[in-house]
Structure formats: C-alpha cells, structure tokens
Amino acid sequence: MATPQPTDTQSHKLLGRLSLPERRFVADALRAETVGGVLLLVAAVTALVWANTPPLTDSYNTVRNFHIGPSALGLDLSLQHWAADGLLAVFFFVAGIELKRELVAGDLRDAKAAALPVIAAVCGMAVPALVYTVVNLAGGGSLAGWAVPTATDIAFALAVLAVIGTSLPSALRAFLLTLAVVDDLFAILIIAVFFTEEIDFLALGGALVGLVLFWFLLRRGVRGWYVYIPLALVIWGLMYNSGVHATIAGVAMGLMLRCTRKEGEKHSPGVRIEHLVRPVSAGLAVPLFALFSAGVSLSDESIGQVFSRPETLGVVLGLVVGKTLGIFGGTWLAARFTKAELNEDLAWPDVFAVASLAGIGFTVSLLIGELAFAGDTLLTDEVKAAVLIGSLIAAIMACALLKLRDRKYKALTAAEERDDDLDGIPDVYEEDKPEYHLRMAAIYEAKAAEHRRLAEAAAGSSTEAARPASSD
Numbered sequence: 001m002a003t004p005q006p007t008d009t010q011s012h013k014l015l016g017r018l019s020l021p022e023r024r025f026v027a028d029a030l031r032a033e034t035v036g037g038v039l040l041l042v043a044a045v046t047a048l049v050w051a052n053t054p055p056l057t058d059s060y061n062t063v064r065n066f067h068i069g070p071s072a073l074g075l076d077l078s079l080q081h082w083a084a085d086g087l088l089a090v091f092f093f094v095a096g097i098e099l100k101r102e103l104v105a106g107d108l109r110d111a112k113a114a115a116l117p118v119i120a121a122v123c124g125m126a127v128p129a130l131v132y133t134v135v136n137l138a139g140g141g142s143l144a145g146w147a148v149p150t151a152t153d154i155a156f157a158l159a160v161l162a163v164i165g166t167s168l169p170s171a172l173r174a175f176l177l178t179l180a181v182v183d184d185l186f187a188i189l190i191i192a193v194f195f196t197e198e199i200d201f202l203a204l205g206g207a208l209v210g211l212v213l214f215w216f217l218l219r220r221g222v223r224g225w226y227v228y229i230p231l232a233l234v235i236w237g238l239m240y241n242s243g244v245h246a247t248i249a250g251v252a253m254g255l256m257l258r259c260t261r262k263e264g265e266k267h268s269p270g271v272r273i274e275h276l277v278r279p280v281s282a283g284l285a286v287p288l289f290a291l292f293s294a295g296v297s298l299s300d301e302s303i304g305q306v307f308s309r310p311e312t313l314g315v316v317l318g319l320v321v322g323k324t325l326g327i328f329g330g331t332w333l334a335a336r337f338t339k340a341e342l343n344e345d346l347a348w349p350d351v352f353a354v355a356s357l358a359g360i361g362f363t364v365s366l367l368i369g370e371l372a373f374a375g376d377t378l379l380t381d382e383v384k385a386a387v388l389i390g391s392l393i394a395a396i397m398a399c400a401l402l403k404l405r406d407r408k409y410k411a412l413t414a415a416e417e418r419d420d421d422l423d424g425i426p427d428v429y430e431e432d433k434p435e436y437h438l439r440m441a442a443i444y445e446a447k448a449a450e451h452r453r454l455a456e457a458a459a460g461s462s463t464e465a466a467r468p469a470s471s472d
Helices: 020-052 054-064 079-105 111-139 154-164 170-194 201-219 225-242 247-256 269-293 300-306 310-337 348-357 363-372 377-404 406-417 434-466
Strands: none
Touching: 020 054, 020 154, 020 269, 054 079, 079 170, 079 225, 079 247, 079 269, 079 363, 111 170, 111 310, 154 170, 154 377, 170 247, 170 348, 170 363, 201 225, 201 247, 225 247, 269 363, 300 310, 300 377, 310 348, 310 363, 310 377, 348 377, 363 377, 377 406
16 A cells, blocks of 8 residues: 555635545455454444443443453453553554544645645534533533543444445545544543543653653664564553553654655555554454443433433433534634535535544543543443434434435545546546557547447448349
C-alpha cells in the first residue's frame, strides 16, 4: 500500500473527488476496518449472549474478573482490565499512526483541507456532551459521563456499511474515515486530561524517558521487533503505573513513526508497521475488548432504566441526536462561512446520513463509560447498555437514510471506477488529459472498424444465401 501524496488543496468543493493516491489509500483502509468491524460485531453479540444466558452468566463474570499478572509490578489485573488498558493500547497505537499519516500526507496536512473534518469532529463531540449535560442537569443525574457519547467507532460504523451493502462515494467514505481519526485524537485528549486523577511522577518520568529512547532508536534507523516490543511493553507498564491511562503510550509511539517515504523506499516505516499491526488490532485487540466489556444485562428492567435514568438517557440522546446534529451542523457551518461548496453530485441529506452513522459509539465510548463511573458497577453496566442501544438506534437510522440514496451512490461509484481504456486508472482522473482523449479516440475507431467488418461480413453472408443455386 503506497503512501499517498497530499490531497489536492486547490479544490473548494466540500466532499469533492479525492486525489487518486488518497482514494486508493482510503479504499484499502476501509476494507481493513470493515473486516475488523465485523469481528467486533461478532464479539459484542457473543458477549451479550454469554452474559444474558442464565446457565452461562456466572462463567462470563468469572472469566472477565479473573486476575493475572505480576503484582510486584502493579500489574495484577483482571482480564477485563487487561483488555481495556493493555489490548486497547494496540488499537490506539494504530490510531496514532493513522493520525500521523493524515497530518503529513492526508487531508489534515493542509489547513484549508483539514478545516472541514476538524470543525465537524469538534461539533460532533461538543454537541453530544452538551446534550448529555442538559439531560442530566434537568433530571438531576451525574455529569461524570459527559464524555461517553462523544466518541465514534469507525470499525463498527464500517461494519454496518458492509452489512447493508451500501456503496458510498469515496469522498463520503474518506470524510467518515478522516472524521473518525480526528475524533480519536480528541477522545485521547479527553482520556488523558479528564480521567487522570493521581500521577506518579517517577513512573511518568520513566515512561517519558522510554518514549525518548523509542524516538531516538527510530531516528537512528534501528530495526528489529526484538528491540521495540520489549521497550514498548516497559513504556506501557510505566505509563499504567503513573496514573495516566496506559493507552496514551500507544498513541505517543504511533505518532513517532515516520509516515513519509525517503528516496528508494517503497513504503514508509509507518505504513509498513501499520500493515503488520492493524490485523492484531482489528482481529484480536478490539474484539477481545468488546468480548469482556459488552457483556451487560439486557433484561426488561435494565432496558427500561436506559430510557428513564438521566445518565443513560443522556448517553442515548447524545449518540443518536447529538452526534448527528453536531457533525451535520459543523459541516454546514464550514460551507456557510468559507468559500467551499458542497460537491454537486451530493446533497445535504447525504451528509446527514453519514453524520447519523457517526453516532455509532462503541469501543471508546465503552472505555470512557468504565472510566467515568469506575466506582459504581451497576451504573457502569447501565451506561454500557445505553451505549449499545444508542449505537443500535444510530445504525438503524443511518441504514434507512443511506438506503434511500443507495441507487444514486452506486451510480456515483460506477462513474468513479469506470476505466474504458483499461489502463488501471479510472477515466475520471484522466478526462482533462490530451493523451487520454487520443487513446479513447483510437479505442472508438478500433471498435467502429470492428463493427463495420462484422456488418460487411453479415451482408456478404446474406447475399450468398440469397443467390440462386446454379444448375448442373
């Protein structure tokens, strides 16, 4: 997977056509995310069935709460804890690489191009937090969970797209992907700033020294998994013991990787490592986190609590209403107060549909829910149930909206992928080049000549058939 060149920044079209390298990168990334999303969906369903089947419920809780790890290092953790703090560090490591790639070679490289996803992401996090806050102020609930509905789960969102078979145009898919990358960045900042209570400065200093060493080795060109994996584990362990959420270590290491190619390189180190680590993240780390975190009680009583308790109702409304209105409103503001115009092939209902799809908050929302209500197991489980229900409602709403435009999407995608001259480059990227028109003229002339030859052959056969047979 080649590192794309920066997106063309001359266009003033919102959700306009991507550059060809960027389009190919987005297509590859979405295919990988979609597979991970399907596995995530399977793991979540498995957890719900396991936790809500009476003969199996006790075994689920026993496995989830089983402790393992060296207590002398402060790492005697439950399997659920290992999944949330350990395995998700791998997920955030990949998120760090994605963010670095966007900053140096993607839409976030240029301030004008970055404005749309950044504004949309900020509004898409601020409005859900505001919705949650208003609901809980009105209902007398806890404000501790204001950050729960602010996150978008891109893997789950793309799994929904895979299930319903919708062919989104590359610009909308890239918008969703870039939006999720920016969303992840702000989620990381929220976790680091608002969910760090007590800091062990000695352990934090050790983690920072390890990160500096990690950076130095990268810049010196040192290679070898046997160097970096042990160092990464030490950094993670120190970060965990410092009181700062351990996933921050993964993000920091991901951001340090170089995501631009030097002369003679086929792939940058960041792209190469992401290609190796992404299957571990999407196929193992995130599904296991879902397996140990999504198993909440979904009895009639608990579901009723979701819509009657202010904390859980705030989460549902934040995901379904806040996310949709925030992202759609942020995109509209970008169009209203800048020179950019919406791509003429798309309509504002398309943006609204994608904004509703971003209301699927799963992985990071579950994590923040655990952090926000760590001292209240019952409320934590109810908030998790609210995340699941809110995400389900957002998915159903997005599916309905996207299906309404599915035929139009397919026509746009077909136009993007048409390659009449069979040179491997979609024609839409060549139509302004003289050599393309020369190739197409030659193709059309060859086809016309073939049609004339066939017509003449058919006419000759008809004449031969009509000629009377000669007598002997």
